[in-house]
Amino acid sequence: MREDYRSQRSGVFKPTSFSPEQWLDSLTPVAAWRLVVFSSICIAGLDWLFQASSIHNGGPLYMLPICIACWRFDFKTGMSVAVAEITLSAVILLGVSGHLDGSAMIGLVVQLIKFGCAAGIVSRFRQSFDRERLLARRDWMTGILNRQEFQRQAEAMLAPAKTRNQPLLLAYFDLDGFKAVNDRFGHQAGDRLLQCFAEEGKSLIGLEDCFGRMGGDEFAMLIKLSKTECAPEVAERLHVGFTAALESTGHSVTCSMGAVVAVPGDSASLHELMRHADQLMYAVKRDTKAGFSLAGSAPPFDVESLLSPTHQVCSAV
Template sequence: MPRERAWFAILLSVTALALANAHFPRIGLAPLYIPIVCAACWALGGRAGYLVAIVAAVLAVVPHLAELPGLSPALLGARMAVRAVTYGFVAAIVLSFRRSFDREHHLAARDRMTDALNKETFRERLIHRLDLAVPARQSFLLAILDLDDFKGINNRHGHVAGDEVLRAFAQGARKTIRREDDFGRIGGDEFAFLLPVHSAEEGVYFARLLHKRLSSVLAGTPHPVTCSMGALLISPDTPRDEPSLMHAVDQLMYAVKRAGKNAVEIGRAMTDRDRGTPVPSRPRVPIEACL
């Protein structure tokens, strides 16, 4: 549920319960604030959860104000304090569960070594974002990158050195891309990127810029290597067939490998009007041209 809708639902629930509790004070509806506090903590986070807990504690004792002056202010304060401690304790427990849930969810979606999205999560993100992009007429750049001669690092320096390169590359890649871009590890030394773009021209520019920056990142690792990248421009009219698109961009990357590595090749995914499968829309772009 979006945050705005969650706030509306919680405020509506608190208001309705406060009115019911005021009209029927002898029924004892105050414990029903606990599920609302739980929902606020789970959906809105710590600050909002504790705020709702305090407000609920105050509203829970408001019906007892009618008992004044027969009810001493000290007793009324004690009741409010008990409510506040109880609701606060419930909020703390729920927030602890929420943090554990978020941590496990994050770890389940990530590659443990590089903290990039794992292969399955990247695939799910690709399918989801492509489906949402249809009504918005959104274009994308889908790229697959492979480190050149990475096995040589493992053979010469050991797997510890190779892992160090992968972690350094992933850290640099996350700093290179934008917040709205997706970055995942789909193989041993293969990584994938999904970037929303406004046009084919912007996609070509991003593809070249991405390869240039990632090449710089790799050049700065303890064991410098180059990279080969295939990039596929996905227009709004392209069929959203995830396996075909991944296969097409993979073939673009392997075309770079066969042609000498250390370059980027940019292709265009054909639309229904093209009556074909995704193919390159331009010749191979050598690394010098990307600079």
């Protein structure tokens, strides 16, 4: 059962299929504005061609640019687009009928209210969507990335790293003696210990790195190595930092760590890197505990400036 769980958690992350919201979010602000303006002009052109006698005929179509603006930007932007469209509709009415009577003005006001309601609904939905998406990407207990989101971000980090001079260090952690804390002091004590470990991890990484909980008491970290950093030194710094954080909890819990280095041009996938780091971590856990093992992504590995010797096993300080 343990092996089945390890295979599941280290499986290749498969991105979801295309969706409209992902496409809209991928647009730059300039591209999004172009879409709003272009769609508004097209809808106004259709309204003019069909010579609508009132805004009612073109009203539903005019909501599309408003919804796009609210989703991609905010409520105020959406309302600005709505006011611009009402003005454009009034111009079309003047061009078609030659005048704006009282009923037409009332219709324009009613239509603006409808646009405002639609803009409010889309904006509130976007806020709820962002909140739920954030929660879906985070581990509920520690607040760091969950397994799926870690894999997604790690894949994104690995792709450009293979085409530029940017080595990466992938580390996998398992807490030694964690079950005893739960058994003796209860799950609340275990939860606090995991939260302490996660807080330390967040303090050890940069903004472009990622750190996540893989499940239970196991964590993973992917960080960028600068040209001046040596992989063994970074690995030791990580292990020392986590060890100190665990000691501060007052429990006899240590961490075993396996780490691999991925260099530019390396063809190893995230699945292969995580599997290798996982194997190194369990080798430490089986042999010595409270230590770390560091190696290249796929032996033989020869990057002397990053890792010397090729495979290194250390005990905790």
